[in-house]
Amino acid sequence: MILDGHLPDSIAQAARALRSGALVGLPTETVYGLAADADSDAAVAQVFASKGRPSDHPLIVHVASADALQHFAREVPDFAQALVRAFWPGPLTLILPRRAGVAAAAAGGQDSIGLRCPAHPVAQALLAACAAPPPGERAIAGLAAPSANRFGRVSPTTAQHVQDELGRELLVLDGGACAVGIESTIVDCTRGAPVLLRPGAITRAQIEAVCERKLRLKDDLPDPAPRASGTLESHYAPEAKLRLMDARALQTGLDLLGAEAAHLAVYARTPLKSASSRVLLRRMPDDAEATAQQLFAVLRGFDDAAVRLIWVETPPDTPKWEGVRDRLRRAAA
Structure with a gap:
């Protein structure tokens, strides 16, 4: 079911669905995501099952603002805080040390977690509705939302792509075609220096200018890089x-x-x-x-x-x- 994501009633219906443990197709400026309450292991398990995605392959958690960092992240290095100030909301995901007891399933069992604040107005509206629910309803701190497609296949950039891929029963908020069109840049902030795990619309030069230090590559440091979305050797593949x-x-x-x-x-x-x-x-x-x-x-x-x-x-x-x-x-x- 596709709903106009710009309508308040659609946002309210999607937020209710998420609080009930259901999944929602979510537009962002990068690609459409398959969203679930990041703190609900049962809801997150549905994401993995719907995509056919291995449960140890972590999901990016989308948040309404930098205020949610304290809920999900154990610590936020100075250079990561600078990146948040410069690029959030926007197409940048930061891998940060995860607070114990939160979003374990979404993190794929790792002690790190990927966080992003999307810029799309429909995503912002839904995240705000989840974070500040009506009286008596449960708040949702963030939405685990990988791309809304079968694992390893081409990411969706319209609501119709999501419905074609995952079926008519899924509630999908239509926010139009995605403006960026490829997934977010991912920067690992868990190893004392900014490390590029996945390139995207935000470039190395932009990141280095904000961090005031060189952006490292994942194999530059002795410690292994955390697993992250979209970094497998084979991914984003069409049928042909x-x-x-x-x-x-x-x-x-x-x-x-x-x-x-x-x-x-x-x-x-x-x-x-x-x-x-x-x-x-x-x-x-x-x-x-x-x-x-x-x-x-x-x-x-x-x-x-x-x-x-x-x-x-x-x-x-x-x-x-x-x-x-x-x-x-x-x-x-």
């Missing part, structure tokens, strides 16, 4: 096989296949030609942000067209494109 290629290889491949080419989609910045009308040619924007915003919708569209192969022009190896490159590399793994 995806392959990354440069523009010359793409055109050579199309020339070799000629008029007999079929069941193939191509997503490229460079203008390409095919002798076959059965090849789907889709132009990739020259801008990294525009590409991120449409990327998952494009991949889902190719699957809907029943192609068997997706050829994608490898994005530029520059900081602005790092998030898109990461998602495509994992989709092709």
